[in-house]
Amino acid sequence: MKSERLMDLISEIDPELIESADIKPTKKKAAVSPVIISVLAAAACVAIIVSVGYVFLNSRNNSKNKSFDNQGITWNEINSDNKNPASAEPEKKIDVKINMVDEYGCNLSLIVNNKEDYEKYYTYGDFVLHKQTEDGDVLLTPKPIDKTKIQTIVPATDDPKGEGEIIPYIATSKEPVTLDQNETSVDIVWGYNYGDLEKGDYYITVDIYDSENGTIIQTEIPFTVE
Amino acid sequence: MEDTQIIELYFQRSESAISETDHKYGAYCNTIAYNILQNSEDSEECQNDTYLKLWNTIPPTRPSNFKAFIGKITRNLALNIYEKHKAQKRGAGSVELALDELEECIPDASASIPSEDSVVTECLNSFLKSLPTQHRNIFIRRYFYMASVTEIANFFQMNESTVRVSLKRTRDKLKVFFEKEEIYL
16 A cells, blocks of 8 residues: 555654654743742832822823713723723734624634734634533534635544544635735634534634644634523 | 763663663653554563664664654554554554555555655655644654544644644645655655
């Protein structure tokens, strides 16, 4: 068989590649010494004190420019100078926003913070629907997808190892999901075309592949059909 | 002990070379052998054969990457044992499954002359180096180390479905790559 020859020749691949595949990935964890923790804690305290003072002074200065709505629930910022407060959250390069998900399909947006990074490194994604049962996960076999930008469907492989698991049809994009000019997000509309799903707990996994680092950004979207 | 020191022991014909190899790489060898043979006794036999082969090969060979060198020897010996068992109708079928999967990478060209081993290996190396790290490592763990999809998913802390998709995609890409480079098996 030709595959036997290929199997034999895989023995001869570069030793560096063989060795690197045997290194267990570790979660990136910053080694932080107690001294650094103390310094950071002190810095955080100072930042909080300064912020509280700033907000207090600002609220006094701008109180004339702020108006509450008649329910007293929200307020409208009139003074534009106070926009864009510094965010402590680290910037995510790509994010998945759920617009809608139900038994018929879902509508998701890939939100991109840096278009250049996105176009350079994030080349494709996998969208898989799972059903949770008492025995664990069962992957469903929906037939995606209504969006032209998500093009390819990988066909099911029926239970290759006899373990009762079925690989689903998976919506993937062989071609990059590109953004039009000035776009910062791309919508993905996925109709399962599976009829309506039965009652139960489900989740969708969205895997976006980062070709720069060879890593996957995974998002899980749980939902229940009642 | 450092690999270079162990290799030096082989060159000195010191029997502690074997015990040091076993201490450092025994579990590594056994895992590779077991992935292929799915049998503890056979794996142990394969592990001992690996040490004998190392003893007979070093010197004169001085491997630059000792771990990969041991891995290759173990894998080849385990595949030989597997072949013998297959002839005797024994075997666990894990290799058959991997072979079936690899069949998908073979370009359709029955009339073409098979490429030389060195050419195919070179092509494989360039292909693997062109892959994102994670996809490459998944492929190598499956088809070099012969790990199951479940083991790979646990190793890389991923979903099994993600591993299967990655393998499928890499096999498809390899086929295209072979066709483009006009490699025939």
